[in-house]
Amino acid sequence: PPGGSGAFFLTSSAGGVYAGSASPPFSEATMPCPVSAYGELKLQQEAAASEAMAGTCPVVIGRISNLYGPGQNLGKLQGLISRLAMAAATQEPLNIFVPLDTIRDYIYVDDAAAMALHWAGVALGEQPQTPAVRIIASGDAVTVGQLIRTMRVVTKRRIPIALGSHPSSASQALDLRLTPSGTDDLEALPATPLPAGVKAVYLDILRRLQQARPTEPAPPAPR
Numbered sequence: 001p002p003g004g005s006g007a008f009f010l011t012s013s014a015g016g017v018y019a020g021s022a023s024p025p026f027s028e029a030t031m032p033c034p035v036s037a038y039g040e041l042k043l044q045q046e047a048a049a050s051e052a053m054a055g056t057c058p059v060v061i062g063r064i065s066n067l068y069g070p071g072q073n074l075g076k077l078q079g080l081i082s083r084l085a086m087a088a089a090t091q092e093p094l095n096i097f098v099p100l101d102t103i104r105d106y107i108y109v110d111d112a113a114a115m116a117l118h119w120a121g122v123a124l125g126e127q128p129q130t131p132a133v134r135i136i137a138s139g140d141a142v143t144v145g146q147l148i149r150t151m152r153v154v155t156k157r158r159i160p161i162a163l164g165s166h167p168s169s170a171s172q173a174l175d176l177r178l179t180p181s182g183t184d185d186l187e188a189l190p191a192t193p194l195p196a197g198v199k200a201v202y203l204d205i206l207r208r209l210q211q212a213r214p215t216e217p218a219p220p221a222p223r
Contacts, residue, residue, distance in 0.1 A: 005057040007120045010049045014063040014135060015176050016042045025177035028133045050131045058123035058132070062116050065137035065178050068197060069109030070204030080144070081106065084151045084159060085202040089209055093160040098172050100145035105178045107138040108192035118189060119181070137178035142194065154198045
């Protein structure tokens with residue numbers, strides 16, 4: 001901010017760095033154990049930020065759970081909630097490459113942003129000398145099967161699912177429950193219930209499909 005040094009917030013991945021860790025739920029005290037190149041990259045980014053910003057301004061490393069929300073890029077092989085919403089809207093089958101009892105923590109994007117701003121503000125006030133690691137998550141983990149049922153209830157539509165395999169599934173942990181940092185400090189922040197967030201994503205998908213639909217040509221003007 002003007003007149004101040006500011007704070008540096010690094011977006012890291014809880015799923016990436018804790019994929020091979022033991023004894024969930026994982027917290028900021030859990031020893032990271034990535035099992036993929038993506039998780040290794042995130043740890044390298046954390047180390048690089050810590051080194052590059054040392055003595056410059058406070059650094060907050062936000063290890064974020066599974067983000068979801070309206071506007072997600074559907075061109076990537078990620079975003080299960082958005083893809084479930086698309087399958088509900090189009091009735092095109094969705095391939096799922098992990099077991100239905102896989103556990104994940106889904107956090108609505110606006111809630112995650114509020115937590116990130118909160119922890120950056122705390123760092124500014126305290127001016128810590130070492131990077132602060134913070135877990136940004138909802139704390140309410142669900143299985144993939146529960147997520148599918150939630151989408152069915154919210155959309156009132158059948159979700160066509162096809163179970164399959166993909167090389168990336170080898171680096172997917174079965175249980176990624178997380179304990180958010182500073183639970184008592186976050187009571188005043190927004191916490192979007194999963195059904196409400198799922199509905200927002202579904203309505204966004206419907207709008208995007210409607211906007212992409214070609215319009216009917218206008219009838220010729222009478223002579």
